Amino acid sequence: MKLDATDLRYVTSDEFRVLTAVEMGSKNHEVVPTSLIAQISGLRNGGVNKMIGELAKRNLVSKVQNAKYDGYRLTYGGLDYLAMRALSKRDSMYSVGNQIGVGKESDIYMVADAEGSEMVLKLHRLGRISFRAIKNKRDYLGKRKSASWMYMSRLAAQKEWAFMRVLHEHEFPVPKPIDQSRHCILMEFIDSYPLRQVSDVPSPGRLYSTLMDLIVRFARAGLIHGDFNEFNILIRRDTGEPVVIDFPQMVSTSHENAEWYFNRDVECIRRFFRRRFRYESALYPRFRKTLTETLDGDAFRLDVMVAASGFKQKDMKTLEEVRPKCCT
């Protein structure tokens, strides 16, 4: 989906009120009745109809003809718009540039602030590939399929934001988090290549141990990345140092499947180094040993800090249920 920053300027304040009303109405309606949109926005019916027509033309909302009533729902375009408008109102970002990545469940754009400093905007788009998962979760999501995926995307962004902040505060090599709204995260741009694209490094052995040390450092702080692979490790263009990204699937070392996640992260790195660099080492971290050693040391629990940061355990569980990535 294309993002159009110029659109930010062409939505009138009344149209914006109507769009916000659709978003608010979506909290408990899959299809928001036009009368409710009018009520929330506090505008006259006639006025609302005209503005909603304008919004629909730009694909910010879409009309749904229901058996019971006609109404509208917010599109991903509308949600993108609301998030970017919030970020630009707070002066966090000013303009949108090129799309630099299409992840499994996200779109990544280069954006800039008013001074022209580059940043990265990550828009979560759950539901793009996890279609199979939703079939099994029909009870949970009910009929509110699209609204639910948007809700899940918000949760994923909030979770990623909470983790990125604590990790950054504790000097883990992650991008600096800048701002967050709805399903979006604004962060520092890392001038880098994903490890996936790197065919040659000066010392595979050194990079291997840096990455394994990082897995250990995460675990000692109570965390497992959960998707620690060559796509989520960026190699800085200038120094060759790794930077880790992509945190919506992080789990605590107290998670019931923690050891399985930990081993999978370790195995991903081992396999990649074997295949790409023909590098193999008998040395690799073991979950139990890592945790035992932690008890002797001065452990600090980042998982506990994330829980305290306001991202609820309940929301963590909800996300896990629709993104089953584990063996169980």
Ligand code: ADP
């Ligand atoms: P997904 O959850 O969809 O996998 P990621 O957060 O892993 O999304 O980002 C997808 C891709 O976008 C990465 O592989 C990387 O190439 C690029 N990217 C993401 N964040 C940054 C960043 N802060 N700086 C530079 N490139 C980034």
Ligand code: MG
């Ligand atoms: Mg990724």
